[in-house]
Amino acid sequence: MTTDHKILYDTEHISCDYAARDYLDMAEKTFIEEFSKKLTEMDMLDMGVGGGRTTKYFAPLVKNYTGADYAPYMIAACKKKYGDSYKFIECDVRDMNSVSDNSFDFILFSYNGIDSFGHDDRLHALAEIRRALKPGGIFFFSSHNLNWSGLYGIFSFRAKEGSCFSLKKPGRLFNLLRLRYLNKSVSMKRHIKKLRKKKAGHIYDNSLNGKAGIYYITAEEQVKQLHDAGFNITATYSRSGIKTDDEEILDSGCWIYYLCN
Numbered sequence: 001m002t003t004d005h006k007i008l009y010d011t012e013h014i015s016c017d018y019a020a021r022d023y024l025d026m027a028e029k030t031f032i033e034e035f036s037k038k039l040t041e042m043d044m045l046d047m048g049v050g051g052g053r054t055t056k057y058f059a060p061l062v063k064n065y066t067g068a069d070y071a072p073y074m075i076a077a078c079k080k081k082y083g084d085s086y087k088f089i090e091c092d093v094r095d096m097n098s099v100s101d102n103s104f105d106f107i108l109f110s111y112n113g114i115d116s117f118g119h120d121d122r123l124h125a126l127a128e129i130r131r132a133l134k135p136g137g138i139f140f141f142s143s144h145n146l147n148w149s150g151l152y153g154i155f156s157f158r159a160k161e162g163s164c165f166s167l168k169k170p171g172r173l174f175n176l177l178r179l180r181y182l183n184k185s186v187s188m189k190r191h192i193k194k195l196r197k198k199k200a201g202h203i204y205d206n207s208l209n210g211k212a213g214i215y216y217i218t219a220e221e222q223v224k225q226l227h228d229a230g231f232n233i234t235a236t237y238s239r240s241g242i243k244t245d246d247e248e249i250l251d252s253g254c255w256i257y258y259l260c261n
């Protein structure tokens with residue numbers, strides 16, 4: 001199955017929602033602390049910039065900043081929010097024909113934007129990112145963790161309301177049944193087990209109001225995928241910002257951040 005979320009992201013409503021976001025994740029803060037001195041020398045591409053959540057924090061720190069997104073509504077929202085202060089371009093990461101080889105020192109693809117499409121497209125995206133990076137350039141991104149210890153829990157009736165995946169109480173039974181239908185599985189436990197054997201696959205997890213199948217991958221498989229695309233992994237971070245390769249810590253979170261060059 002391949003999924004393409006452009007139709008879901010490219011709306012006024014979703015772009016306004018993303019443009020209203022104004023915070024950094026702990027892992028992004030850790031990254032900035034670690035790289036604050038080097039960032040001043042870097043040409044940065046903020047891929048899948050959405051409504052510019054990260055722009056406010058990264059753009060003033062780097063030498064040149066470009067925000068990119070394939071959704072015209074997202075780019076319009078960034079331009080409205082930041083005026084002419086920074087450059088924003090419409091660009092699909094899977095085919096960055098407007099970006100020359102060796103253009104950037106640093107590419108960020110935050111908030112699991114890379115999980116928005118199918119497996120083959122993901123490999124194209126990695127190859128394009130590699131091409132757009134200067135030799136020695138760095139790539140920092142997050143991705144959904146297929147080995148997340150809480151993954152079964154989001155399909156449970158007892159999922160805590162208020163958690164990022166929780167299904168609101170009214171209609172919860174309907175939504176849970178709907179997710180089972182979309183995942184083509186009566187038992188989500190069995191479905192997740194099957195995907196874990198394959199080390200990657202799509203899950204309807206209620207993201208984008210349950211309309212989007214999201215790519216989940218184990219850390220081990222993500223590292224392999226990056227190696228195959230020509231990257232060296234330099235670090236992994238938990239969503240809570242801990243730099244670690246300890247599986248237990250990484251698997252306690254729904255996302256993992258990868259730093260590579």
Ligand SMILES: C[S@@+](CC[C@H](N)C(=O)[O-])C[C@H]1O[C@@H](n2cnc3c(N)ncnc32)[C@H](O)[C@@H]1O
Pocket residue numbers: 005009010018021047048049050051052053054068069070071074091092093094109110111112113114116117
């Ligand atoms: C989950 S949102 C995150 C937005 C923003 N980075 C943030 O952290 O708030 C993912 C973003 O990636 C963009 N995106 C998804 N697939 C893309 C692609 N193939 N090329 C460029 N942008 C893409 C979407 O339009 C969306 O704005």
